Amino acid sequence: MKKILAIKSSINGANSISNKLIDEVLSLNDNSNTTVRDLGAAPLPHLSQHEMGAWMATVDQITPEQRELKAISDAVVEEVKAADVILIGLPMYNFAVPSNFKSWIDRLARAGVTFNYTENGPVGLLDDKPVYVIATRGGKYHGTPMDSQTQFIKDVFAFVGLKNVNFVYVEGLAMGEADTAIANAQSALSIAL
Template identity: 55%
Template sequence: MKNVLVINSSISGDNGHSNKLSKAFLAELGGNIKLTEIDLSAEPLPHLEMAELAAWMTPAAERTAEQQQLADFSDKLIEQVRSADVIVFGVPMYNFGIPSQLKSMLDRLARAGITFKYTETGPVGLLADKPVIVLATRGGIYQGTTADSQTPFLTSFFNFIGLTQLHFVYAEGLNMGEEAAQQALTAARQQLGHLSDKVAA
């Protein structure tokens, strides 16, 4: 049985295209999975502040109750990522970038000495590699252009913490007419069908 972690960040909730694609992928995988879902719109994380960083840097045995509560955001997330066999990110494009809710989550996933470390030859990711599927939904056409800030950022970030098996599934032109939207979503679902065969093996 595969442990699948789904992290959605659309502010449209279940009506968001990225959320719908993540559900389509789960349907392709079938029922023989252990599913953990995180909805960053329904339960947004606060922006990272210095008090939380200080809690991370304080040994667990020495943390105050308040510090432990702050550290729990990151500790729980990292454990969920470690436990997963496959991770799915629903990532709509907002103003040329990733949703701020997702950025707040990623800030808690990058922990020096836990998910990455610096060495004399550069940074080394500490997470065990696993498939990461990014469902990138956009109103316009951005893939392969300089306006696509999401792909290089997410690639750099995930590689930094040790995740290199990245699969980007794009559904673009979703605000460019009904026909264009349906074609894009159909193509994305077909790609997800192929991916489900790979990750379920």
């Protein structure tokens, strides 16, 4: 039985196509082995220098406040480590990933925890596992210079050791193509997982 980590990043709650697609995938699996982190409903704060300092504090230096801040990143990292499969709902907002998702990434990428710098460059420390990204977009951007998400996601996950990144594009949602795009995504996701 696979342990699934589902990350929702839409701010549209129940009206979100990416959230609905994640819920459909999860309904086909044993939910007792699923962790859902809804960044739209419970966003992480933007990363601060104070929080990063907490990651580097030694056990005898860390303050109670820093311990709470460090726990945010620790939880993100542990959820990723514990999962066998990661499922991400990723709408495109203004040609980028949602800021709440960037805040999640900022907690995941930690020197000495999920990656190390070496003389040959950075090396990811996480065990590779499949990552499925449901990329929902009002327009059509896949394969064009305006697709700022795909390479960013591949790069940041490879940076921490996750190289098996797969995309399901759900595009043209604001162009009258929602039904077809959603049906194609449902088919691709049922085969993938």
